[in-house]
Amino acid sequence: MLILLGVAVIVAGFALRLNPLLVVVAAALTSGWFAGLSPLQVIAAFGKAFNENRYVSIAYLALPLVGVLERAGLRERAAAIIAGLKGVTAGRFLLSYMALRQVTAAVGLVAIAGQPQTVRPLIAPMAEAATEVHDGPPDLAARYAVRAMAAATDNVAVFFSEDVFIAMGSVLLMVGFLTSSAIVLDPIHISVWSIPTALAAFAIHGARLLLFDRRLARRLAPRTPGVIRP
Amino acid sequence: MIKLSAVYLLAGLMFAGFALFSAGDRANSKRFGNTAFWGLTALSFLAGDRLGDLGNGVLVLSLALLAGFGLLGRGQPATTTPDERMALAQRFGNRLFIPALMLPLVVALGVLVLKPIQFGGIALMDPKQATLISLAVAVIVGLVTALILLRQPPASPLQEGRRLADTIGWAVLLPQFLAALGAVFALAGVGAQIGHLVTTYLPVDTRFAAVTVYCVGMAAFTMLMGNAFAAFPVLTGGVAIPILVIHFGGNPAVIASIGMLSGFCGTLMTPLAANFNLVPPALLEIPDRYAVIKAQIPTALLMLIVNTVLMYVLAFQ
Numbered sequence: 001m002l003i004l005l006g007v008a009v010i011v012a013g014f015a016l017r018l019n020p021l022l023v024v025v026a027a028a029l030t031s032g033w034f035a036g037l038s039p040l041q042v043i044a045a046f047g048k049a050f051n052e053n054r055y056v057s058i059a060y061l062a063l064p065l066v067g068v069l070e071r072a073g074l075r076e077r078a079a080a081i082i083a084g085l086k087g088v089t090a091g092r093f094l095l096s097y098m099a100l101r102q103v104t105a106a107v108g109l110v111a112i113a114g115q116p117q118t119v120r121p122l123i124a125p126m127a128e129a130a131t132e133v134h135d136g137p138p139d140l141a142a143r144y145a146v147r148a149m150a151a152a153t154d155n156v157a158v159f160f161s162e163d164v165f166i167a168m169g170s171v172l173l174m175v176g177f178l179t180s181s182a183i184v185l186d187p188i189h190i191s192v193w194s195i196p197t198a199l200a201a202f203a204i205h206g207a208r209l210l211l212f213d214r215r216l217a218r219r220l221a222p223r224t225p226g227v228i229r230p
Numbered sequence: 231m232i233k234l235s236a237v238y239l240l241a242g243l244m245f246a247g248f249a250l251f252s253a254g255d256r257a258n259s260k261r262f263g264n265t266a267f268w269g270l271t272a273l274s275f276l277a278g279d280r281l282g283d284l285g286n287g288v289l290v291l292s293l294a295l296l297a298g299f300g301l302l303g304r305g306q307p308a309t310t311t312p313d314e315r316m317a318l319a320q321r322f323g324n325r326l327f328i329p330a331l332m333l334p335l336v337v338a339l340g341v342l343v344l345k346p347i348q349f350g351g352i353a354l355m356d357p358k359q360a361t362l363i364s365l366a367v368a369v370i371v372g373l374v375t376a377l378i379l380l381r382q383p384p385a386s387p388l389q390e391g392r393r394l395a396d397t398i399g400w401a402v403l404l405p406q407f408l409a410a411l412g413a414v415f416a417l418a419g420v421g422a423q424i425g426h427l428v429t430t431y432l433p434v435d436t437r438f439a440a441v442t443v444y445c446v447g448m449a450a451f452t453m454l455m456g457n458a459f460a461a462f463p464v465l466t467g468g469v470a471i472p473i474l475v476i477h478f479g480g481n482p483a484v485i486a487s488i489g490m491l492s493g494f495c496g497t498l499m500t501p502l503a504a505n506f507n508l509v510p511p512a513l514l515e516i517p518d519r520y521a522v523i524k525a526q527i528p529t530a531l532l533m534l535i536v537n538t539v540l541m542y543v544l545a546f547q
Contacts, residue, residue: 021400077322
């Protein structure tokens, strides 16, 4: 039971907003200690796993390219294009992005977009520009809300569509685990049964995006003198 | 054959560049903290396989201490001003999108076309790592295009990359830290312990209760472990296969598929899935560390209900 204290350390550390890197190391030491490992053994195990998981950080290779394009005005150009469109809103724009992201992820092209490579240089500034076109200049809180929604939309779109592609890692993991439990099936069945969830995600998150537009519009509506607003 | 080690070499050189340029950045009062942090990251990518387990452990501990004691600052590389960027955006126009589009195009080309290519029986790239290798190639192609087409200074990739890396700060390495924590938890038997608690103490005697326990359990367990892949074997082996498939005769493809997607609902709600939930607020310069999670919670909860209902309806036809 006491090995679960590592999880408690994580929960407490994140809730108190301590530095997560230290919290993670503390959690590893706690669970390892109660599992009978010495601190040196835990540190060695942690180091080994850190080294084996270096691929997790490969997406940052995109940072130099994203930075150079920002330096040359990419975010400003992307915002200008949105400003030239009629009827565009942050929610509708993010809804189109979501559709595109879901369709490409469903055919296995998850890596063509993502938080560092598309959301930061393109999607977030375009969504902010759309708000500005439709509702006037957003205050800082509204800007943060639009950016957070842009990042959330990318995550939601990928998570609920990637399993439609049969060669996706998670699909193969499921097939492998079921095989080891004496249930043999073709990955295509796993993929097919993830389609209803993908459609539901589009409907639910899409509806939230359209509601998000209305909230933004209400929040940023110009306060006409003489009209009393609640 | 191009292997993942080549990609690690490239990443190591990039972080080494960040470290070197950080050292010369007098505008950053903590510049040696940044140099140490990015330098150790570079060392990990360049020589991680030769450091030994304990050596890597000490390296990771040093990174955590540098971050934990606030020794990282934010570099101020010389970049363009907002006004200059507006002018550049007008001058370059849509040409700006050409290098940006190289990224998805080359990744797609790599995964769909280059991956199957073989020369005399030897694959062009390690097929298991085709996506990461394609991403690295795509970045190089995009950068060369950007430097030529947009006439950017040769040092700008490293300086601008450093600017963004410093914007994210220590959170750059948090996803990798959490992946390593997952391995230590597995070694300590944390997952097995939680799975044991779930299967012992939660009601699974009716079909609907069992479906709910599995779906909500996948989401909750994923929130604690930060990863649906860690939760899947424990709860599928503990609840789904013995109870939903064998006892109630459910369709294993439906149950596994929707079970994993219920886990993803948990991924959307946990700070432990740092690359999706904590890195983006840093990257988008939102002060609230949990802003993206908060934006995702309503969708995640509704999707969890939808998944539970879908499994109940579709798995037992």
